[in-house]
Amino acid sequence: MQQRLFLSSALTLALALSVLSTGSATQIAISKVPATADELEERAASLLGDAARYSEAARLYRESAQLRAESDPRAVEALTKAAHLYHYANRLFDARKAMEQAARLALANGDVLAASTANVEAALFAHKQGKQAQADRLGRTALKLAASPLLTAHQRASIVGRLKTNP
Numbered sequence: 001m002q003q004r005l006f007l008s009s010a011l012t013l014a015l016a017l018s019v020l021s022t023g024s025a026t027q028i029a030i031s032k033v034p035a036t037a038d039e040l041e042e043r044a045a046s047l048l049g050d051a052a053r054y055s056e057a058a059r060l061y062r063e064s065a066q067l068r069a070e071s072d073p074r075a076v077e078a079l080t081k082a083a084h085l086y087h088y089a090n091r092l093f094d095a096r097k098a099m100e101q102a103a104r105l106a107l108a109n110g111d112v113l114a115a116s117t118a119n120v121e122a123a124l125f126a127h128k129q130g131k132q133a134q135a136d137r138l139g140r141t142a143l144k145l146a147a148s149p150l151l152t153a154h155q156r157a158s159i160v161g162r163l164k165t166n167p
Helices: 002-031 037-046 051-067 073-088 092-108 112-129 132-146 153-165
Strands: none
Touching: 037 051, 037 073, 051 073, 051 092, 073 092, 073 112, 092 112, 092 132, 112 132, 112 153, 132 153
């Protein structure tokens, strides 16, 4: 009888421990649910008050862009923000790459103005890096896009003017 009571108590304890461990495993799994693009952007925005954390904010914006559909214009906005933050953090290679990605995505979505502007920005980052061949290539791409009939004369002049005033 005592042996049965002991065995019953041991089984009850084992069952209770398995339920408790399963519950905590579930809690751990829930806390590791990937963040949404909007949540990543909120976290990035919360870091903007601290210049020392601009690289981290840029990374979060870049990750948020990756979570968005390619057709979502907010992906281009997030990449552009990331590029500027990398620039402020003096990470010019990352700034240029993020801006080039923004340009490609904008063009794929038919936003010629955003694509041309992003290419101008990427050209400026390349120039600051001392990568003149890449700066020239990006600048030529921006000028080709600026010739689009989808842009107004004012938009075109703005793009051309930016390229002329920045060596």
